[in-house]
Amino acid sequence: MHSRRLSIPVLPSMTLSHELLEVTPSGLAYICLGGFVVAFSSISLLIKEKLYINEVLLGTIFGVVVGPFCANIFDPRSWGDRTDEITLEVMRFILATGLFAIGVELPGSYMKKHAKGLLVLVVPTMAIGWVVVAAFIHLLFPNLVSYSHRPYHLCHHRGKYALKHVPHNLRLLISAESAANDGLAYPFLSISIYLTVEASRRVAIGKWFLVGWLYQVILGIVLGAIMGLAFSYLMKMSHRRGYIDRESFIAQYLALALFTIGVASTIGSDDLLAAFACGNAISWDQNFNEVTEDAVFSSVIDLVLNCGCFVYIGGWMPFDAFNTPELGITPWRLVVLFIIILALRRIPSVLLLYRWVPEIKTWQEALFTGHFGPMGVGAVFVSTLARTRLPHPSNPPANQQELLAATLQPLVAFVVLGSIIVHGLSIPFFSLSGTMRSRTRSLLVTLTSTDPSEWLVGLRRGPVVVFGSKDMPNDAPALRQNNAERGEAGPAVRIVTPETSSPKEMNVDVDIDPGVDAEMRETTVDEEPGRRPVVEVAMDGVRGDVEEAQ
DSSP states (O other): OOOOOOOOOOOHHHHHHHHHOOOOHHHHHHHHHHHHHHHHHHTHHHHHHTSOOOHHHHHHHHHHHHSTTTTOSOOGGGSGGGHHHHHHHHHHHHHHHHHHHHHHHSOTTHHHHTHHHHHHHHHHHHHHHHHHHHHHHHHHOTTSOGGGOOOOOOOOOOHHHHHHHSOHHHHHHHHHHHHHHHHTHHHHHHHHHHHHHOSOHHHHHHHIIIIIIIIIIIHHHHHHHHHHHHHHHHHHHHHHTTOSOHHHHHHHHHHHHHHHHHHHHHTTSOHHHHHHHHHHHHTTTSHHHHHTTTOOHHHHHHHHHHHHHHHHHHHHOOGGGGOBGGGTBOHHHHHHHHHHHHHHSSHHHHHHHGGGOTTOOSHHHHHHHHHOOOOSHHHHHHHHHHHHHSOOOOSSOOSHHHHHHHHHHHHHHHHHHHHHHHHHHHHHHHHHHTOOOOOEEEEEEEEOOSSHHHHHHHHHTSSOEEESSTTTTTTHHHHHHHHHHHTOOOOEEEEOOTTOOSOEEEEEEEEEOTTSOEEEEEEOOTTSTTOOOEEEEEETTOOSOEEOOO
16 A cells, blocks of 8 residues: 655745744733733732732743743843843833832922931931942952942832831832932942042042032932923913813823933933932922822823833843852852841941931831832842943953953842842731731711812822722712711711811721821810710811811
């Protein structure tokens, strides 16, 4: 029996499909970045508000999984000689938009009112941490010039857990401090680079003062502030005359951040500090905040950029470089370095200095502030920027500059990875252990307003009062019924504010943030037996009188 070979003709359509199918690194990158945002957004409420795990940790894990050391789908380091340039600009964009948003969201003139606390917290903490880290790097990696390493961070304190458990004054302080930390990366980077590449220390220190401080930091702050004030005036005029619609006004969140870093980086100034100063200046009189108050654009941008950025960082991680004995890098040294940085970089200095920081009331708050200084986008940005200022390393490195260029990113990358894991799991740990509590009061609030939302809008620019239900005030009838079934009438409060008109009663569970300057006094009316007590709540920021409910 003879076997016959079947020949299948190749149809023109099959050839055409092969020609159209094109798997490229950019296409795979879009699939990975966009796919994670879609998947995470589908279950974000469950992940963030039930498990208290944010997109930073999950995005990094996903990036590692699809990266070159697992699935090998997404590999930023395979993009040729421009990998560092692409990484630098991605991190710059993420940092600048984040710092601009922090500047906008801080209360008006916050930096002026809290300058003393921020100055005490930022400068000595950064300097002490820089010295401590440099000393231990010198011990663990003796071949390196240790003053060339200092990680920086960008830290946002948001989310349901932070709103509920972290005092408001502490959230604002940490946000402002983290922005200042990332903006002040340039002087610490420049002194390291100048001491490495300049033959004379005198020349290096002179350039550091003139370029690192005067030209980059001071000019960056002044430039950002002038741009912010100018655009604030311009947009107010345009809005008042009807030249700009609300959508265009909201788009300034992104457009102004891009424009500011473009101008600052073009003239060689500190673009990160310029973006932060611009955001703070543009919202100094709170007009920008009032127009964009109910907009969710910045939150959407923040979510998308965070997801994409940390997927990128996960794929960027140089796991193969974590064990290169010829450069003096071994896993045990990296682990010891990370533990030292985690324990000694911020915590001791914050505990030592918090008595001179009015916003930090207790040593527990100081410990929290010192611990939550995660290293992420800022550290990757600074290490990549340093590599662009150093010569490309040969194999083996020919001199100290090449050795520094070869070892800089593996050290920073390992610390960033460890920080993402430890700080990303800290909130779930605290929520499970129940070590942090908030003060909750169940109040019968007599609101003098025809529309409860008007009262909430007015209060938003005063003290921070977080309601127990995110759907408030629509849940008021159900809460009133629940309180009635439990037989809890609660104390009575009437709050009169400029926005109020006619009285409207609501039963709500009010979570008074510990950071609010609030004084609560319970008084009993003896003349009327059986009448429930009246709680007078005097809160800083609310103009008006607190009256006894009728």
